[in-house]
Amino acid sequence: MEQARQTTGLVVRDAVVRYGATRRRPGSVAVDGVSLDVAAGEIVALLGPSGCGKSSLLRAVAGLEPLVGGTVAFDGADLAGVPVHRRGFGLLFQDGQLFPHRDVGRNVAYGLETQGVPRAERASRVADLLADVGLADYAGRSVATLSGGEKQRVALARALAPRPRLLLLDEPLSALDRRLRERLAVDVRDTLKATGTTAVFVTHDHDEAFTVADRVAVMDAGRLLQVDAPDVLLRAPAGPRVAEFLGLPPADVPDSPDAPASSGARTATVTTSSGHDVV
Numbered sequence: 001m002e003q004a005r006q007t008t009g010l011v012v013r014d015a016v017v018r019y020g021a022t023r024r025r026p027g028s029v030a031v032d033g034v035s036l037d038v039a040a041g042e043i044v045a046l047l048g049p050s051g052c053g054k055s056s057l058l059r060a061v062a063g064l065e066p067l068v069g070g071t072v073a074f075d076g077a078d079l080a081g082v083p084v085h086r087r088g089f090g091l092l093f094q095d096g097q098l099f100p101h102r103d104v105g106r107n108v109a110y111g112l113e114t115q116g117v118p119r120a121e122r123a124s125r126v127a128d129l130l131a132d133v134g135l136a137d138y139a140g141r142s143v144a145t146l147s148g149g150e151k152q153r154v155a156l157a158r159a160l161a162p163r164p165r166l167l168l169l170d171e172p173l174s175a176l177d178r179r180l181r182e183r184l185a186v187d188v189r190d191t192l193k194a195t196g197t198t199a200v201f202v203t204h205d206h207d208e209a210f211t212v213a214d215r216v217a218v219m220d221a222g223r224l225l226q227v228d229a230p231d232v233l234l235r236a237p238a239g240p241r242v243a244e245f246l247g248l249p250p251a252d253v254p255d256s257p258d259a260p261a262s263s264g265a266r267t268a269t270v271t272t273s274s275g276h277d278v279v
Helices: 054-062 104-114 119-132 148-160 178-194 206-212 230-235 240-246
Strands: 010-019 028-038 043-047 069-074 089-092 166-170 199-203 215-220 223-228
Touching: 010 054, 028 054, 028 069, 028 223, 043 054, 043 178, 043 206, 054 089, 054 166, 054 199, 089 148, 104 119, 104 148, 119 148, 148 166, 148 178, 178 206, 199 206, 206 215, 206 230, 215 230, 215 240, 223 230, 223 240, 230 240
Parallel strands: 043 199, 043 215, 089 166, 166 199
Antiparallel strands: 010 028, 010 069, 215 223
């Protein structure tokens, strides 16, 4: 699917990531010619099964994996050769990796300290972010006393503290139980929108993707199958593989995005586990 060209935000063009390549072997392709735009202030979820290449694409955007083909640019600047710490991106993984020797407030303040932000400004920023993630009175708490969900909220606040140009979240909720994931998915979206953060959110859970993201990019076998708003994905999946992964009835889905819809298609309403109705 051709992406509209833009000069602000993230622009990925024909990205290729390979693992295990040698002089004699080409290696395995993890990301196969992916192009994707993420506009300033937009949240895009990379959705797909394990091994589809979504985390590899996120790591390539971060600079943690080298591209063997294609480009990654942000705000019009090509990031080729720019190291991870110079990109101005934030990272949040499944394990928030909080510092056990720092209390909650000092964990959130870590990036601000490395930037040399004055103490009073740091304190104000930390207080604002802890309030945003629902932990307003937790600054002095030891991280050892926190629940799993609270730890991920602190990790989110810490990732947002330095005001990253782009926040990359790799399965940040997958270690939590279903009920907590559903609640935190709403909180993550609210926090990202409140702070105006541009974000790429990797998940294998379509309900989670639909809750957090403005648009969802469905991946399989290293390629993008469809990029659309959640309601469009549910009502018009681009092919049987997208429908299968989303748990939709396959009978009336065309074999390709260009195939015409059947004029005699049945009409039904399906409700997904997150309560989204599909007509």
